[in-house]
Amino acid sequence: MIVISGFSGAGKGTLMKRLLSDYDEFALSISMTSRGMREGEANGREYFFVSREEFEAAIKAGKLLEHAEYCGNYYGTPKEYVETKLKEGKNVILEIEVQGAMQIRKKFPKALLLYVTPPSIAELEKRLKKRGTETDEVIKRRLTQAKTEVDFVDDYDYLVINDDLDECVKEMYGIICASAFEIKRQDAFIYELHTELDKLNF
Ligand code: 5GP
Secondary structure, three states: OEEEEEOOOOOHHHHHHHHHHHOOOEEEOOEEEOOOOOOOOOEOOOEEEOOHHHHHHHHHOOOEEEEEEEOOEEEEEEHHHHHHHHHOOOEEEEEOOHHHHHHHHHHOOOOEEEEEEOOOHHHHHHHHHHHOOOOHHHHHHHHHHHHHHHHHHHHOOEEEEOOOHHHHHHHHHHHHHHHOOOHHHOHHHHHHHHHHHHHOOO
16 A cells, blocks of 8 residues: 655646556555535546535445545545455555545555655645636645645655656656565565474474
Protein backbone atom coordinates (compact mmCIF):
# COMPACT_ATOMS: atom_id res chain seq x y z
CA MET A 1 0.00 0.00 0.00
CA ILE A 2 1.40 3.38 -1.01
CA VAL A 3 0.10 6.58 0.51
CA ILE A 4 0.69 9.81 -1.37
CA SER A 5 -0.13 13.09 0.32
CA GLY A 6 0.80 16.66 -0.39
CA PHE A 7 -0.49 20.20 -0.25
CA SER A 8 -3.57 20.77 -2.33
CA GLY A 9 -2.08 22.04 -5.60
CA ALA A 10 1.17 20.07 -5.32
CA GLY A 11 0.30 18.23 -8.54
CA LYS A 12 -0.54 14.85 -6.98
CA GLY A 13 -3.37 14.15 -9.41
CA THR A 14 -1.17 14.59 -12.47
CA LEU A 15 1.62 12.56 -10.86
CA MET A 16 -0.78 9.70 -10.12
CA LYS A 17 -2.08 9.66 -13.68
CA ARG A 18 1.48 9.41 -14.99
CA LEU A 19 2.49 6.65 -12.57
CA LEU A 20 -0.57 4.64 -13.62
CA SER A 21 -0.04 5.15 -17.34
CA ASP A 22 3.75 4.61 -17.30
CA TYR A 23 3.78 1.47 -15.14
CA ASP A 24 1.51 -1.60 -14.92
CA GLU A 25 1.77 -2.59 -11.30
CA PHE A 26 -0.33 0.14 -9.74
CA ALA A 27 -4.00 0.53 -8.94
CA LEU A 28 -5.39 3.83 -7.70
CA SER A 29 -7.95 3.72 -4.91
CA ILE A 30 -11.06 5.81 -5.62
CA SER A 31 -12.16 7.66 -2.52
CA MET A 32 -15.58 8.52 -1.24
CA THR A 33 -16.28 12.20 -0.53
CA SER A 34 -19.10 14.44 0.58
CA ARG A 35 -17.69 17.48 -1.28
CA GLY A 36 -19.48 18.79 -4.35
CA MET A 37 -18.41 17.60 -7.79
CA ARG A 38 -16.10 20.00 -9.67
CA GLU A 39 -16.51 20.72 -13.34
CA GLY A 40 -14.92 17.96 -15.38
CA GLU A 41 -15.21 15.35 -12.61
CA ALA A 42 -17.35 12.21 -12.87
CA ASN A 43 -18.91 10.05 -10.18
CA GLY A 44 -16.91 6.83 -9.79
CA ARG A 45 -13.87 8.25 -11.63
CA GLU A 46 -12.31 10.98 -9.45
CA TYR A 47 -14.46 10.10 -6.42
CA PHE A 48 -17.64 8.41 -5.34
CA PHE A 49 -19.66 11.51 -4.55
CA VAL A 50 -22.11 10.98 -1.69
CA SER A 51 -24.09 13.04 0.84
CA ARG A 52 -22.82 13.56 4.39
CA GLU A 53 -25.50 11.13 5.59
CA GLU A 54 -24.39 8.43 3.15
CA PHE A 55 -20.79 8.99 4.21
CA GLU A 56 -21.64 8.67 7.88
CA ALA A 57 -23.52 5.44 7.13
CA ALA A 58 -20.41 4.06 5.39
CA ILE A 59 -18.29 4.87 8.48
CA LYS A 60 -20.81 3.15 10.76
CA ALA A 61 -20.93 0.07 8.52
CA GLY A 62 -17.11 -0.23 8.70
CA LYS A 63 -16.75 0.20 4.93
CA LEU A 64 -13.83 2.63 5.08
CA LEU A 65 -10.14 1.89 5.72
CA GLU A 66 -9.65 5.45 6.95
CA HIS A 67 -11.55 8.71 6.80
CA ALA A 68 -11.08 12.36 7.65
CA GLU A 69 -12.75 15.72 7.47
CA TYR A 70 -10.85 18.18 5.29
CA CYS A 71 -11.92 21.78 4.58
CA GLY A 72 -15.44 20.97 5.79
CA ASN A 73 -15.95 17.81 3.73
CA TYR A 74 -15.60 14.10 4.43
CA TYR A 75 -13.09 11.99 2.52
CA GLY A 76 -12.46 8.26 2.98
CA THR A 77 -10.99 5.13 1.39
CA PRO A 78 -13.44 2.32 0.58
CA LYS A 79 -12.05 -0.92 2.00
CA GLU A 80 -13.28 -3.45 -0.55
CA TYR A 81 -11.52 -2.14 -3.67
CA VAL A 82 -8.17 -1.79 -1.90
CA GLU A 83 -8.35 -5.32 -0.52
CA THR A 84 -9.29 -6.79 -3.92
CA LYS A 85 -6.42 -5.04 -5.71
CA LEU A 86 -3.87 -6.00 -3.04
CA LYS A 87 -4.95 -9.65 -3.43
CA GLU A 88 -4.40 -9.32 -7.20
CA GLY A 89 -0.80 -8.35 -6.39
CA LYS A 90 -1.11 -4.67 -7.31
CA ASN A 91 0.53 -1.82 -5.44
CA VAL A 92 -2.46 0.21 -4.37
CA ILE A 93 -2.01 3.97 -4.24
CA LEU A 94 -4.06 6.02 -1.78
CA GLU A 95 -3.95 9.71 -2.58
CA ILE A 96 -5.13 11.03 0.77
CA GLU A 97 -4.51 13.84 3.25
CA VAL A 98 -2.41 13.64 6.42
CA GLN A 99 -4.99 12.57 9.03
CA GLY A 100 -5.99 9.60 6.87
CA ALA A 101 -2.33 8.82 6.17
CA MET A 102 -1.61 8.61 9.90
CA GLN A 103 -4.53 6.17 10.33
CA ILE A 104 -3.10 3.99 7.54
CA ARG A 105 0.38 4.13 9.12
CA LYS A 106 -1.10 2.78 12.37
CA LYS A 107 -3.19 0.04 10.76
CA PHE A 108 -0.65 -0.97 8.11
CA PRO A 109 2.89 -0.34 9.40
CA LYS A 110 4.36 -1.59 6.13
CA ALA A 111 2.58 1.00 3.99
CA LEU A 112 4.96 3.39 2.22
CA LEU A 113 4.20 7.07 2.89
CA LEU A 114 5.30 9.69 0.36
CA TYR A 115 4.79 13.44 0.67
CA VAL A 116 4.77 15.63 -2.44
CA THR A 117 5.40 19.38 -2.35
CA PRO A 118 5.71 22.04 -5.01
CA PRO A 119 9.14 23.74 -5.07
CA SER A 120 7.84 26.72 -3.04
CA ILE A 121 4.74 28.16 -1.39
CA ALA A 122 4.64 30.95 -4.00
CA GLU A 123 4.46 28.25 -6.69
CA LEU A 124 1.71 26.46 -4.74
CA GLU A 125 -0.39 29.63 -4.65
CA LYS A 126 0.16 30.15 -8.37
CA ARG A 127 -0.95 26.60 -9.18
CA LEU A 128 -4.08 26.85 -7.03
CA LYS A 129 -5.10 30.09 -8.78
CA LYS A 130 -4.32 28.68 -12.22
CA ARG A 131 -6.60 25.70 -11.60
CA GLY A 132 -9.51 28.15 -11.96
CA THR A 133 -11.97 25.82 -10.24
CA GLU A 134 -11.67 27.29 -6.74
CA THR A 135 -12.95 30.52 -5.25
CA ASP A 136 -10.53 32.88 -3.43
CA GLU A 137 -12.09 31.76 -0.15
CA VAL A 138 -11.38 28.08 -0.89
CA ILE A 139 -7.81 28.88 -1.98
CA LYS A 140 -7.25 30.72 1.30
CA ARG A 141 -8.65 27.79 3.25
CA ARG A 142 -6.38 25.37 1.43
CA LEU A 143 -3.30 27.48 2.11
CA THR A 144 -4.27 27.71 5.80
CA GLN A 145 -4.63 23.93 5.74
CA ALA A 146 -1.07 23.67 4.39
CA LYS A 147 0.16 25.37 7.59
CA THR A 148 -1.32 22.57 9.69
CA GLU A 149 -0.27 19.81 7.33
CA VAL A 150 3.39 20.74 7.23
CA ASP A 151 3.73 19.51 10.82
CA PHE A 152 3.00 15.96 9.70
CA VAL A 153 5.71 15.75 7.04
CA ASP A 154 8.19 14.30 9.54
CA ASP A 155 5.98 11.23 9.90
CA TYR A 156 6.29 10.32 6.21
CA ASP A 157 9.01 8.09 4.73
CA TYR A 158 9.99 10.28 1.77
CA LEU A 159 9.56 13.85 0.58
CA VAL A 160 9.39 14.42 -3.18
CA ILE A 161 9.60 17.89 -4.73
CA ASN A 162 7.41 18.22 -7.79
CA ASP A 163 9.45 20.68 -9.83
CA ASP A 164 9.55 18.78 -13.10
CA LEU A 165 6.82 16.21 -13.79
CA ASP A 166 8.95 13.66 -15.72
CA GLU A 167 11.71 13.77 -13.12
CA CYS A 168 9.27 13.49 -10.26
CA VAL A 169 7.52 10.43 -11.74
CA LYS A 170 10.90 8.71 -12.16
CA GLU A 171 11.96 9.62 -8.62
CA MET A 172 8.75 8.30 -7.15
CA TYR A 173 9.01 5.06 -9.10
CA GLY A 174 12.61 4.67 -7.93
CA ILE A 175 11.60 5.16 -4.30
CA ILE A 176 8.74 2.66 -4.60
CA CYS A 177 11.03 0.03 -6.19
CA ALA A 178 13.75 0.49 -3.57
CA SER A 179 11.29 0.40 -0.70
CA ALA A 180 10.28 -3.16 -1.63
CA PHE A 181 13.77 -4.25 -0.56
CA GLU A 182 13.51 -2.71 2.90
CA ILE A 183 13.93 -5.32 5.63
CA LYS A 184 10.51 -4.57 7.13
CA ARG A 185 8.84 -5.48 3.83
CA GLN A 186 10.75 -8.76 3.43
CA ASP A 187 9.66 -10.48 6.62
CA ALA A 188 7.99 -13.40 4.82
CA PHE A 189 11.19 -14.17 2.90
CA ILE A 190 13.38 -13.75 5.99
CA TYR A 191 11.11 -16.14 7.86
CA GLU A 192 11.60 -18.66 5.02
CA LEU A 193 15.39 -18.27 5.28
CA HIS A 194 15.21 -19.01 9.01
CA THR A 195 13.03 -22.07 8.45
CA GLU A 196 15.32 -23.48 5.76
CA LEU A 197 18.44 -22.87 7.85
CA ASP A 198 16.84 -24.47 10.90
CA LYS A 199 16.28 -27.61 8.84
CA LEU A 200 20.02 -28.06 8.24
CA ASN A 201 21.30 -30.51 10.83
CA PHE A 202 24.85 -29.33 11.27
P1 5GP B 1 -9.75 17.55 -3.33
O1 5GP B 1 -11.02 18.12 -2.75
O2 5GP B 1 -8.81 18.63 -3.79
O3 5GP B 1 -10.03 16.53 -4.40
O4 5GP B 1 -9.01 16.78 -2.14
C1 5GP B 1 -8.74 17.41 -0.95
C2 5GP B 1 -7.83 16.55 -0.12
O5 5GP B 1 -8.47 15.34 0.27
C3 5GP B 1 -6.54 16.14 -0.84
O6 5GP B 1 -5.45 16.41 0.03
C4 5GP B 1 -6.71 14.65 -1.05
O7 5GP B 1 -5.47 13.99 -1.02
C5 5GP B 1 -7.56 14.28 0.15
N1 5GP B 1 -8.28 13.01 -0.03
C6 5GP B 1 -8.82 12.51 -1.17
N2 5GP B 1 -9.35 11.31 -0.93
C7 5GP B 1 -9.15 11.03 0.38
C8 5GP B 1 -9.47 9.92 1.23
O8 5GP B 1 -10.03 8.91 0.83
N3 5GP B 1 -9.10 10.00 2.52
C9 5GP B 1 -8.46 11.09 3.04
N4 5GP B 1 -8.11 11.04 4.32
N5 5GP B 1 -8.13 12.14 2.27
C10 5GP B 1 -8.47 12.13 0.96
